[in-house]
Amino acid sequence: MNKPIIFLDLDGMVANLSKKILLLHNAKWGINLTYQDFTFDASGEGSLPTYNSEIPIVAFPDYLCEKHVFRDLEPIDGAIEAIEELKTMGDVKIASAPSRNADSASDKLVWVQERLGIPRKKIALLKEKWDLRGDVLLDDWPEVLRNFRKTNPQSFLGTISYPYNDLGSEILNLRADDYTNTR
Numbered sequence: 001m002n003k004p005i006i007f008l009d010l011d012g013m014v015a016n017l018s019k020k021i022l023l024l025h026n027a028k029w030g031i032n033l034t035y036q037d038f039t040f041d042a043s044g045e046g047s048l049p050t051y052n053s054e055i056p057i058v059a060f061p062d063y064l065c066e067k068h069v070f071r072d073l074e075p076i077d078g079a080i081e082a083i084e085e086l087k088t089m090g091d092v093k094i095a096s097a098p099s100r101n102a103d104s105a106s107d108k109l110v111w112v113q114e115r116l117g118i119p120r121k122k123i124a125l126l127k128e129k130w131d132l133r134g135d136v137l138l139d140d141w142p143e144v145l146r147n148f149r150k151t152n153p154q155s156f157l158g159t160i161s162y163p164y165n166d167l168g169s170e171i172l173n174l175r176a177d178d179y180t181n182t183r
Contacts (some may be wrong), residue, residue, distance in 0.1 A: 003089070003091045004091070004135035004136060005090065005093065005133070005134035005135050006089070006093065006134065006135065006136040006138070007093050007094070007095040007134045007136065007139075008083065008086075008092065008093070008095065008139075009095060009096060009129070009139035009140060009141070009144070010094055010112065011073075011140075012160065012162065013079070013140055013159075013160060014075060014083065014094075014116070015070070015073040015075060015076065015111065016073055016075065016076045017069075017073055019073075020073050021063045022034070022035070024063050024069070025063065040164040061099070061100070064099040065101050066101070067101075067103060068107055069101060070104050070107035070111060071110065071111060075115060080116070083116055091122075092122070093118070093122040093124065093134070094108075094112050094116070094118055094124065095124045095126070095129045095132055095139075096108055096112075096124075096125055097125070097126065097127045098125045098126075098127075105125050108125065109123060109125075129144050129147075130147035130151045134152060134155065135152075135154075135155055136156045137152070137156075137157055137158075138158045139157075139159060140160055140162055140165055142165045142167055142171075145157050145159060145165075145167060145172070146167075156174070157173050157174070158172065158173060158175070158176070159174075159175055159176070160177075161176060161177045
C-alpha cells in the first residue's frame, strides 16, 4: 500500500519567517514591534505600521530581499516534532515558493535538508503548488489552498490561522488556531 503524499509549505507553516522579519525591522529601527503589529491588505500581503515619522510603513516583502534571510529561520514551535510524526504517516515533501531574493531557493534547500532531514528530491520550489499531485497540503495562502482543492479534489487541506487566510470549512479540513503563539 502506498503512503499518502503530504506536502508542507515552508514559510509560515514550518519556518518562522514572520519572527525573522520582526527581528530585522526592530533591529534596524531600535523598536520593539510584535506579531500583533502586522497589518494585512486584502491580498494577504503583510506590512509593519509606521512607528513614528522617521520610520516608514514597511511591506513584509521588502525584507525578503535581504541576503540569506531564509538561511537561519527558526522553526515554528512544534513544527519539527509534527513533521517527524507526519513522516510515520506518509511521504513528507516540502512545497515552497521562492521569493524575489536570488538566495531564497538555495537557502530554503539548505534549511530543509539541515533542519528537517528531507532530501533535495523531495523539495519542490514553485509558486503554483496546485500543479503538484498529493493527498495532503498544509499551507497558509488561501489562493494556494483553493487551487490545490480544485486540482486535488479529494485532498486533505490544513492551515494555521492567520489574519489573511480566513477560509471556511468548505475548503479546509483542519485549521490550527493562534499564529501568535510561537514563543
